[in-house]
Amino acid sequence: MASIPDEVTISPGQIRRMFDDIAGRYDLLNTLISLGLHKRWKRAAAQRAAVPPGGLALDVCAGTGDVAAALLERGARVVCVDFSREMIARGRRRVRAPYVLGDALLLPFPDAAFDAAVIAFSLRNVSSRAKLFSEMARVVRPGGVVVALEASRPRNPVLRIAHRFYLGLATAAAGLFSQRDAYRYLAGSILSFPPPEEVAREMREAGLTEVGVRSFALGAAVLYSGVKPPAADG
Ligand SMILES: C[S@@+](CC[C@H](N)C(=O)[O-])C[C@H]1O[C@@H](n2cnc3c(N)ncnc32)[C@H](O)[C@@H]1O
Structure with missing residues (x-):
């Protein structure tokens, strides 16, 4: 079984190269x-x-475009943004949505351009969630929704041990097919990710309201959402 680092910090350049490599x-x-x-x-x-x-949705850190595909299925128009050229190349072959090469922390779009902005499985990869959430909130119109889906850890101590064991197995299996170190990093970034209430607090600090948290698979994944408040009159 692969060992998983408890604490991992890598630079945005390394993250981009890692996704280029595993695309x-x-x-x-x-x-x-x-x-x-x-x-x-x-x-x-x-x-x-x-x-x-x-309506128009933004898939932030879109990768190969699964979220964009799900948004398109619901009748939305979608723009994808990502900074890995290889992930974008794959995504362009899979989804009929325009891709923009860009940084999630400096979104190349004007204020209030989208009805919603969604990010999946990438909160762990950005160097500042505060900046990310404030950028996502900026590009969404007042009343629009910011959504984040992310891997997490079960709260129950027994499930936490089982989850860690499972991550070790999955990382070892992934290492057989792809870059072993990349998957060790990805598993480690799940173990060191903050609990849902902290992420929810960060969303509120970015100015979002009605922040909601929903768990899947006994806490192995969490869906966060918040609404950009309507603009104040005057
Ligand atoms: C784990 S993948 C998630 C892809 C897709 N959202 C999904 O759920 O399948 C993370 C993606 O985020 C991109 N990414 C990470 N940090 C980024 C940043 N600061 N700006 C733009 N893209 C970024 C990576 O290139 C990669 O495609």
């Missing part, structure tokens, strides 16, 4: 590691975005 196997391994559940969670994220028919 070819990313979808297969996502399905393997989540036991096929990640698509269902992404559909729930797209539903929570509550984009009106024909």
Whole structure:
């Protein structure tokens, strides 16, 4: 079984190169590691975005485009943004949505351009969630929704041990098909990720209201959402 580091910090450049390297196997391994559940969670994220028919949604850190696909299925128009050229190349082949090469922490879009902004499985990869949430809130119109789906850890101590064991097994299996160190990092970033209430607090600090938290698979994944408050008059 692969050992998983408890604490991991790597630079944005290393993250980008890592995703360039694993892009070819990313979808297969996502399905393997989540036991096929990640698509269902992404559909729930797209539903929570509550984009009106024909409305415009942003898939932040879109990768190969699963969230964009789920948003398109719901009748939204979608723009994808990511900083890995290889992930974008894969995504462009899979989803009929424009991709923009850009940084999630400095989104290349004007204020209030989107009805909703969604990010999946990338909160762990950005160097500042505060900056990310404030950028997502900035590009969403007042009344629009910011949604974040992320891996997490069960609260129950027994389940936590089982979850850690499972991550070790999944990381070892992933290492057989792809870059072993990348998957050790990804598993480690789940173990060191803050609990849901802290992420919810960060969303509120970014100015979002009605912040909600919903757990999947006994806490192995969490869906966060918040609403950008209507603009104050005058
Ligand atoms: C784990 S993948 C998630 C992809 C997709 N959202 C999904 O759920 O399948 C993380 C993605 O975030 C991208 N990414 C990480 N940090 C980023 C940043 N600061 N700006 C833009 N993209 C970033 C990576 O290139 C990668 O495609």
